[in-house]
Amino acid sequence: MKKTFLNIAMMATAVLAMSACSSTKKISENNSNDMTHLTADDDLDPEFMVLSDAQYDLVKRNNQFALNLFSEMKGMGSKVVSPMSVTYLMAMLANGAETTTRDEIMATIGAKDFNIDEMNAFYAYLMKRAKTADKQTNLNIANYIALNKEFKLKKDYAATIDKCYQGAVEALDFNDGKSTQRINGWCSEHTDNMIPSIIDQVEPAAVAYIMNAIYFNGTWSEKFDKNDTKKEQFYGFTRDIKYVDMMHRNAKYYYTSNEVYSAVTLPYGSGAYSMTVLLPNDGKFVDDVKKCLNADSIASLRRNMEECLVDLKLPRFTTEMKLSLKDIISKLGAPSMFDASRADFSSFANGNVYVSEMLQKAKIEVSEEGTKAAAVTMGMVKLTAIRPDEPRRVDFHCNRPFVYMIQDNYTGAILFMGQYGGLEKLKD
Template structure:
């Protein structure tokens, strides 16, 4: 039994290294590109993993210029390799570990007549996706409620109302959904009795102000690193694979964020070392009420054609008739003496491409001509400045 477990651990490390070589750097770059776009707010919680997986579901259904934009924003070069990497990632992240619960689920609500055969196979094999045929034209509001209920179930009721009212309509063609739930117990818990109110110094528009907040304290050995810019601490969860990474800038967070990149964390992970320290960490719970729309941010990152009628999702929809209408995201996190609980969901809604209605209203002075087009002979020409007058 011991040997089997050892072999399993070795295999898992090999898989993680292979995955990190193929997906890790691109995923990290995507993560910090998103962070910089979202960091304009104060408190922030989002799930790069949920967003990346949902966008990958869309990317694998795309072609031509739309595919090139997905490749650029997600950082992959080969669709088959992306599908295999996501499939492996889902297996690794959801392995059974004592003290850790990780659940990741994907679902497609299909309103188009049929999915592309290859796309269907990829979603089933690598994403373990559920696929449900629906009729948005008959009851889009009921489907919205049903999607929100499914997300709520996967996330243990932590993510509610992912899709806001009226976001689906009769032209909705499909919804791709990813949901993630995580609960991890600290390897060594904080002592409730030592938690007490401590000062916390605010920044941004409240710069210079301080508040009192419940702060946990523990003296122990932690992975630690510091340089002239920041202090870095890793807090281990049970199981030995998940850690909470904490980064405390020595100057203001606002200034620190300007130079923050994937290299910042990678350098800290590489140079960390074990040392005894006393850690003071505020308890916190972030649970935004409103769903976040990622449309503008994704546009700024280079995903443009996917939102237009020029979008090519022909791998997903053989009729080549759909475009993304919205990318919704919602997440939460709670950190206390026991550990952390977090959840997130991402939904990508598609609509049928229709030429937008154009109205041309001649309600101000205009020029007119009666022309024989083949010879380009203008028989009559003039202008109308007041149609109520005859001269």
């Protein structure tokens, strides 16, 4: 029998206790679809906890948002984005919004059919899980609101950000240059200096800067030997030949293939997180891979993987990117929050406000040791199985552009996603 990746991942990953924000009741044994039963202080036996169908549905819909976001990143060069970081920022914005503005935000990130308490509970759970899922992997999710001292957050909103998103709220003098240093210092602190800054200068007229930071530092479960890394040819989008530092390892990995691409999953640490690399077949391209990716195909990809002996070649690379999200998020279904005449953030703070800018800075470093990745997303608010006896042998040589994603193996949530085109560092 083939040894499937999903079965092994589910067995290897301990199921953690749910954390939520609206009740102290415990989840019933019938696996209720209600996601608001637990608080962050509940201590349940993880062996008896599983995600409900509703929770898996929320992950699936949010992964579709991740793919939609990734598909909007045009161009042939190397790119990286953290859809999860964008999701956390938008979820915090949703809590301050009402009417159409809230509906659009929640629908865009896949939470259309969920009430806001259910959504908050699930993202609180993911934050708690990030701290404990894998002791050999560092995943940190942090939230922060730098508030113009002339304004005051609504009491209920501030309580939700504190309880569900563990978000620090700090009143600053936006006329003082030290506020810029403080905001950028928070970015640096929560990304191990991978993202040292997010703004050039605080705008005195701004009401608040709402931010999420995600930092990932994972060591491969089985590292590459640096002595096996060689300069090798890499064929770019136009078939131009570049030379990259190509890592090499011959070992057992989970692998699958179809008529468009082949895929290999590289686990980190004890296996709670992994990187999946999707390599276009000969005659196919990254755009062909993107076109056939959706939430269902991502789920089936994981189910269909089998353990093979893989001759793996993967470039050592660094990619960093600054991405303006305002037009992209508007196109994906949430335009009103950027429109001063239509935005409804009546649950956020005193005064009529709207989101004047949204952007993300992201960076990823892939080496023989593992992967470091970080992202800061900012919104500026202004007033108005069984082991086979003989594993199949396959070659997986990433000598041409490819797609990759870093996922939580238990929930399937996509933390980072990108493409490598042979350029080491690309900024917009």
